Amino acid sequence: MQEKSADKHPLSDLAYDWITLMQNKAQALIAYDQYIKDAEAAGSAECAAFFRKVHDSDKAQLEEAKKHLVMVLEGKMGKGQ
Template sequence: MATGETGFDDVTYDLVSLQYHSLKAGHDYGQYVRDAENAGRKDIAAFFRKVMAEDSNRAKQCREYIRDHAETSASGPAVS
């Protein structure tokens, strides 16, 4: 199992990265919802809410995979 410069295996790093980006995007989408609502575009606001929910679910799935991966592999920091 490869460990990159972070000292964590690639799968763990990838999952944490995806989780971070999903959560960050979800935060940003809140502003997009407000912008659409302020413009009177309830349809677009609903679309942004849907995308936000998808990213929230993606972040939750990453959390589960991170937990499961940590339990089934040596996914922690490299010791060498």
């Protein structure tokens, strides 16, 4: 049987969720850059345009997520630890 630690985790579940979402969005942006190059190499302007659209949407969401994370870390959003 393990004893419960008196130390709280340094990140709330909500902060961890925002960080994880941001990591996933950042990795997706890198992948989209490759998808755009692949579409351009295949001569598909339509596919490249769609990948750019998805890229731009995720980039905007990443920017918004950063603002939410800051507010969570500052205790201005969500319940405190």
